[in-house]
Amino acid sequence: MLQFVREVSQRAPDVTHLGSMGVSAEGRTVPFVVLSGHGAFTPQAARRLGRPIVMVNANIHGGEVEGKEALLAFMRDMAVGNGDGVPPLRPLLDGLTLVLIPILNPDGNDRISTANRQIDLENLEGQIGPPTGVGTRNTGEGWNLNRDYMKQEAVESHHLARLYGQWRPHVFVDCHTTDGSIHAYDLTFDTAHTPTSGHPGPIEYARSRLLPAVADAVLKYHGRRGCFYGNYRDQNNPSSGWETYPGLPRFGSHYRGLTGRLDILLETYSYIDFRARVDTMSAFLLEIFRYVAAHGDEVMAVADQAEKDTIARGKNPRPDDLVGINYGVARRAANGSLEFNWPVYHLEDTRIVAFDRQSISERRIPGRRVVTYRAPHYARFIPTISVPRPYAYLVTTAGIGLKLSEHNIEWSELAEPVDIDVEAYVVLASEKTVSPDICSGIERFETVLSVRKERRRVRAEPGTLVVPTAQRLGNLVVYLLEPESDDGLARWEFFDRDVHLGAPFPVYRVPEPVRIPTQSRRRQGARPGKARDVSPRPRA
Numbered sequence: 001m002l003q004f005v006r007e008v009s010q011r012a013p014d015v016t017h018l019g020s021m022g023v024s025a026e027g028r029t030v031p032f033v034v035l036s037g038h039g040a041f042t043p044q045a046a047r048r049l050g051r052p053i054v055m056v057n058a059n060i061h062g063g064e065v066e067g068k069e070a071l072l073a074f075m076r077d078m079a080v081g082n083g084d085g086v087p088p089l090r091p092l093l094d095g096l097t098l099v100l101i102p103i104l105n106p107d108g109n110d111r112i113s114t115a116n117r118q119i120d121l122e123n124l125e126g127q128i129g130p131p132t133g134v135g136t137r138n139t140g141e142g143w144n145l146n147r148d149y150m151k152q153e154a155v156e157s158h159h160l161a162r163l164y165g166q167w168r169p170h171v172f173v174d175c176h177t178t179d180g181s182i183h184a185y186d187l188t189f190d191t192a193h194t195p196t197s198g199h200p201g202p203i204e205y206a207r208s209r210l211l212p213a214v215a216d217a218v219l220k221y222h223g224r225r226g227c228f229y230g231n232y233r234d235q236n237n238p239s240s241g242w243e244t245y246p247g248l249p250r251f252g253s254h255y256r257g258l259t260g261r262l263d264i265l266l267e268t269y270s271y272i273d274f275r276a277r278v279d280t281m282s283a284f285l286l287e288i289f290r291y292v293a294a295h296g297d298e299v300m301a302v303a304d305q306a307e308k309d310t311i312a313r314g315k316n317p318r319p320d321d322l323v324g325i326n327y328g329v330a331r332r333a334a335n336g337s338l339e340f341n342w343p344v345y346h347l348e349d350t351r352i353v354a355f356d357r358q359s360i361s362e363r364r365i366p367g368r369r370v371v372t373y374r375a376p377h378y379a380r381f382i383p384t385i386s387v388p389r390p391y392a393y394l395v396t397t398a399g400i401g402l403k404l405s406e407h408n409i410e411w412s413e414l415a416e417p418v419d420i421d422v423e424a425y426v427v428l429a430s431e432k433t434v435s436p437d438i439c440s441g442i443e444r445f446e447t448v449l450s451v452r453k454e455r456r457r458v459r460a461e462p463g464t465l466v467v468p469t470a471q472r473l474g475n476l477v478v479y480l481l482e483p484e485s486d487d488g489l490a491r492w493e494f495f496d497r498d499v500h501l502g503a504p505f506p507v508y509r510v511p512e513p514v515r516i517p518t519q520s521r522r523r524q525g526a527r528p529g530k531a532r533d534v535s536p537r538p539r540a
Contacts (some may be wrong), residue, residue: 001102004072005033007461012079015093019040021101024172026140030159035078035100037093041166044099053298054289055099055169057160060145060252062108062135063117063127066268068283071102089286090348095293099167104156107140117270121363124235125179127270127277128365130461136279140452142440146176149493150480151315152406165408168472170293170303174252174420175281178267179473181231181511182363183238184370186272186280187217190229190265192257194247196324198475199260199306206262214287216275222283225353228379229267233332236361238354238373239387246342247327247381249479249487258476262299262305307472314470315511323478324383326486330448333437337450340486342381350377360437383486389474390509392516393481394422394458395465396528397506404491407480412472414477415519419534422458423509425483426450427501446491449483451505458508461529466518472522504533 001143005457007539009018015037020028040046040480046053058067078089078098089252103109119126127134138144143154152158164172176187191206192198216228249255256263266284268277315320328340352375355367394414395401404411429450469477483490483505490505498506509513510516 001068001072002029002031005031005102008075008079009033010030014039015090016075016079021163022155024105024107024140025155026107028105028110030104030156031102032163033075033100033102035075035093035098037090046167050098051096052171052292052299053099053169054103054171054173054292055095055164055167055168056173056175056285057101057104058175059103059105059109060174061137061210062105062111062139062173063137063217064177065109065134066177066274066277066281068102069268070285071100072176073282074098075100075500091291092289095296096289098289099120099163099169101160101163101222103477104160105135105145108138109135111136111140113397119455121126121365124181124363127177127179128272129274138440142442144402144437144439145420146252146538147438149252150250150487151489152403158406160539161406169227170300171264171288172256173264173266173285173288176265176267176512177270177277178229179270181235181238181382182271182360182365183227183269183328183352184225184367185227185269185353186276187226187266187268187284188229189226189267189284190244190253191263192253193244193379194249194254194257196383197249197479198320199258199310201302201306202262203257205299205302206264210288210291210505211264213326214284214291217287217290218283221287222279224280224283227352228350228377228380229265230377233378236357238352238360239375241378242350242375243344243378244353246352247344248342258479259309259473260292260475261303288538304314310472310474311470313389314391314468314474317391317469317511318453319388321389322386323389323475324386324481325479325488326385326484327381327383328486331383338431340433341494342486344378345380345382346376347380348377350375387478387482388392388511389469389478389514390423390511392469392510393461393465393467393477394420394508394510394531395467395481395506396460396530397495398528400489400494402463403494404467404480407473407476409467409473409477409480411465411467412520414460414462414466414529415517417461418458418517419457419459420510420514420516422456422531423453423511424456424458425453425505425507426501426504427451427483427503430499430501445493447493447496447499449490449505451483456504457534457536458531460531464531465528466516483507504531
């Protein structure tokens, strides 16, 4: 792969630039390639063009290689052609800038074995080919990168977040390969489903405009069927319901929904043969590029408006401007441990193209006869906890500034002591729960907090982190810093050493606009200042 992208870059330096995001945990290069018809190979140059930026990520799961193969072919065809003379796809580069990541997970990619992702239709798992095998789902360290977006414990996650923050693409496409229910689609697609947590504009545009138009074009010009991502609620009954995956931002699509950009998830179907999967992924990518190039002003306007709205809401927050931070429902397992599920609700009715019931029950691919079923589409998530957007947060725990910077979040520090009215969270209870599908080989835990909010006046000392919500990533700020968030930094144990029952949680909410004297950041990792209660005491 590295030899291929180097050769493409050398042959067409006028439209291609090869870069490195860094190295993987095991020291392999994580490359990216910029394609531009105007030589705009930096984020600044690309933004000056006034054209949409599309970033495509592949091989986040090392065994799902179809996106990687499709991106390599696009690099060749756009840069030097496919052997038929003039490159047929190069004109697309006049209307957009492409940032392509062919392998985010090189360590998993290179663990190639025929034992990985073996087909098992009885249990609806695995894939058909390629015969020489593929890599592993997780990284060499064991991390599932598509569960790591909020906690960012893998070095590969840091690389992606940094590149994403530098380029701020208007559209992000994530390439996967999925197994699951027996249906007749070549690929299923999706976008974020949490408009009450992120800005609804990009989410709704992708869901109602971009993705349906792309699916229609793929069917018309390439003969490949696509549909919104899902699986049957009852695997033997397509009419039982078509259900998407959990609404947690540890998944990439929902994370990018918090950032206010357009997101597209592509999941080609693992039960069609390998060549068909690559061809299908290529068809969907091509039609996405064509759509974005043809609707560039519209796409950029949607993303830019979401950014402006988010900043404006943070500058003057309203009590009724609620941000969903938790979609989970707790329950007790038989052994008394705490477990969670994330209910998904009916969004609309849809039609599912599949096979006859007998073929489905027999796990036959392809089935004997194509049948269209009517089914409810379960793709709506309703938050169980929402909070009013504050003006800012004050953070007194060490190391949180570094973690926020990894998310491209802006923050500063108090320059002098200040007495300030805040909303404090008093910790009432703390409990651990096991987190599934996070890392192979280790058991990863989450901290579940119960809190009570109250008004206080505190004295915050110099060095206290000040994190405003009037910034592009203001929605992400709220989700990361609220103690009852189901995917925030408290949930991922980053505050554990400073959490004490009956004491305030070490993040305070500043609900209304107020002058806060700040200074530039100190050395990363330095101990922040403290905050102590100076509320007036009632007389005896």
